[in-house]
Amino acid sequence: MKISKALITGVSGFVGSYLAKELLSRDVEVYGLVRRRADGSKPKNLIDKGVSDKVKLLEGDLTDITSLANALDESEPDVIFHLAAQSFVPRSFTHPIETFEVNTIGTANLLEAVRLKDLDSIIVFAGSSEEYGLVISSEKQYERVKQKYGVIFPEPERIPELPIKETNPLRPMSPYAVSKVHGEYIMRNYYHVYGIKTIVSRGFNHEGAGRGIMFVTSQITCQVMQLKFGETDKIVIGNVNAFRDWSHVKDIVNGYILLAEKGKYGEVYNQGSMRTNSVLSYILLSLEQAGWKVEKIETMNGSKIVKNPTERDYSKMFGVKFEKTKADKMMLEEEIEFTLEDKGIWVYTDKGKIPIIFDPKRFRPAEVPILLSDTTKIQELGFKVNYKLEDIIRDQLNYFISPQNRRLI
């Protein structure tokens, strides 16, 4: 199937702007849904990609079905990429209803508009790895989380539940994650009930230049560049033990297009890198790419020390071979864990020591400890990972060379 006209909801967002650029380069006519801008200005992400004059912007709001119907009339898309969402997990803890209104009711509105208009459009939905939520990585962790939360439902059928297949249990841990579970179920239901051609992507974390400033990879790379330019003398962060499967946004955007072209309607596909790395490693590797040589880390209370923490390791973990650091391996093997009692970590480098300060406000009431994708299913359609973790970090560091971008923090 060759796409000729696409409508992107959330076109002005981080992923939407990359997707618009990629589709335009493939000669697709691109329409984008944007909320009304009182000052009539163009979205920064589209300007940064050099496509603000090429995307046909349509005003609309997911919570207003009439505006969606109008956007569909104007664009008559053969594919709708439904990316628009309230996508920041911490905001969903403080604004759960807003998150549901946009992500769940908004998704239902879009489907209903397509159904009522009797359109034949394919809809690709941006689900999320957050839907898997509480993934059990070891017997020890299972006991710990059972104590913390009291109940685990469904109970794991295998431990570790890694890498994560599409058939893994869904245990959403935030209103955001719940909203995405609802969104994908309503997508799939519209296929079963009305024959609407929906395809669900469960994207694991994807990053790159222009990633929203509140997400951890931007928080890290922005602060590292502030260090580089002498604008700060520390890195402030939350839970450094969290492991994420970080992809380059460009790989995921290609995956979305592949799903539109070759995905099976009513189906669910993971999109990820089949790597997992810690927040701590993201910091250390960012420091290294920015010019510091990391020699040792030591907690501020002096109780935990790791020498050469960024030494690379390629051993198999959970049956998957991927690049990680020595610190990652130790954390995955539960040899070491960093807690608020540690206060923070000193990073010893060839140019002196840098403090990483743990900020209690950045810790979450409920956390997703680890994500690692199994992408076998989408690979069968031809999906390939082109970017390494270092490529993502490099692009993000370069983005923050601009003082204007550093001021976003």
Ligand code: GDP
């Ligand atoms: P998410 O996986 O969709 O929630 O993406 P984020 O980039 O927001 O967070 C990834 C992980 O980084 C989570 O486990 C957070 O708890 C952890 N983290 C640690 N420090 C921070 C921080 O300062 N900001 C954010 N956003 N996340 C942090």
